[in-house]
Amino acid sequence: MIAIGSDHAGYLLKADIIKFLESKGLEVKDFGTNSPDSVDYPDYGRAVAEAVAGKECEKGILICGTGIGISIAANKVPGARAALCTDSYMAKMCKQHNDANIIAIGERVVGPGLALDIIETWLETEFLGGRHQNRLEKISDIEKKYLTK
Template sequence: MSHIIAIAADHAAYELKSEIADWLRAAGHEVLDLGTDGPQSVDYPDYGYKLAKAIADGEARFGIALCGSGIGISMAANRNPACRSALVSEPLSAELARSHNDANVIAIGARLTGPEMAKVCVERFLATDFLGDRHSRRVDKLGAPQL
């Protein structure tokens, strides 16, 4: 099944972004590339916000957020209540992010996770369905925090 997938990265992850985007296109997915496209220093929150907006606006079903560690861009993306970004570094966390947490974005650290492992994480993420049931109640609470 093909999807529209948004992908965004800062300068530390632009090479990984390009590799993953090309790989996704070759697999038949439509890729919404939100930048950045070079080594010039940029601010990861700007790209996390762009990615989250694309998800919230329905431009893409899933997103891939990339920065040096994956942490900062994930935090930025999660500022948008429509975005459920999970930092992953191996396939089991990618699978659980989808099946238990209905994540619609995965974040990967380009300085911590190599391209082949990143692709395995993306592949598992896209192949996994949300289980619903008892997990739905918990996911619903993510969009409506009781502070």
């Protein structure tokens, strides 16, 4: 299952992404928002990140105006690896090298056609493991260090 969430600035693109995912037979859990009324992006970044880090959902997609704020919020949740992507190459690399379990996109930065291509690339790309696994373990060590304070 794929978790998805957006603030008001990502609301329209989120609807397009949900249709795209469902057309591919993928199950989606929508964490909101459900209108274009102004809301706070950290609430949605946190909800999706908690669902992914807690294994309720396998992957997550976040959308706000730029993708920056919502990805920062998501990355505060231990176990979340949210990558802001503005092109398909970034989507490929964040999965191959970082095993990004959440992707963030900015509706005001990326149009719907490119956004869907970014998501499709990310979904179809596999983590390479190997030397990259060691780096993920170092990221986990950083999380653990600050969780104990």
